[in-house]
Amino acid sequence: MNKEDSKTVKSLLSSPHKIVIIPHKNPDGDAIGSTLGLMHYLKNKGQQAVVIAPNDFPKFLKWMPGQEEIIIFENDKEVAEKYITEASIIFTLDFNHLSRVGFMQETLEAAEGTFIMIDHHQAPSDYAKVTYSDVHMSSTCEMVYNFIEAIEQDTSKITSKIANCLYTGIMTDTGSFKYSSTTSRTHRVVADLIDKGAENMAIHNKVFDTNSPSRLHILGCALKNMVILEDYHTAYITLSQEELDENEFKKGDTEGIVNYGLTLDNIIFAVIFIENKDEGIIKISFRSQGNFSVNEFARAHFEGGGHDNAAGGKSNVSLEETTAKFVALLDSYKDQLKG
């Protein structure tokens, strides 16, 4: 954060305020970690601060210090609206367009408080009085660390509660410190957070060791069903309704399974086909590595779309017919699937 902005924030925070802190819709580890970390810091400074999330957050984050105080806009609209309307300072964290809060957007746009944005995504819009935006940062949690350091001139105000919150978001947003956004500075920040009480091993367990028996059984079934088409650098997985039922499928159990195909050497296109008898469709997820656009592929053939490397789609014919159609299509993409 530049000197001018930290001066502005410092003088704002020198008097007591009603403050709300907002993460994006479908908040992840970084969104919840950064908002809670900032909340603890502001409260310790004698401010009134509350986190308001547009909707609920995942179970694997429901141990974080202060998470029980988070107000969920979707469930508690009147209370949340009152806080937002009365707030004199509104922090928005881990997003940079007001559309990212979904149905909360109107309330935020009508709010009269002073906005402060802390975020690491591309192309911030200009709704905030103070915009601390840096796309080179690993996470918003790393930025909250910098924010506190800039205001306090050191990091002694970072308590163990704050450290545990910020560690969680840095860990989840860097894929456990392996993505290219992880710098030596990131590691120095994390080292300091551990010194200040972040329980790194416990956090890792709480966030990642959350499998259920049904999830592991379905994963086993999916991996057994995987078909590898070496000529097309493609791997696909099928899961029939019968297989899901046999393994006592619960919502969320198939999340992320599609990515296993890409962990194979030389595979750049991975797909999962999941039969849904209730809806009478096959749900499809596409993933790719490199230039092959699964967004275009899903749009052209499976009534879907998404991003270049991650997209979804569906099919209205049977599982067998769907995979046959898929395999038949691959030949016309052979050049793009060279890897």
Ligand SMILES: [Mn+2]
């Ligand atoms: Mn983030």
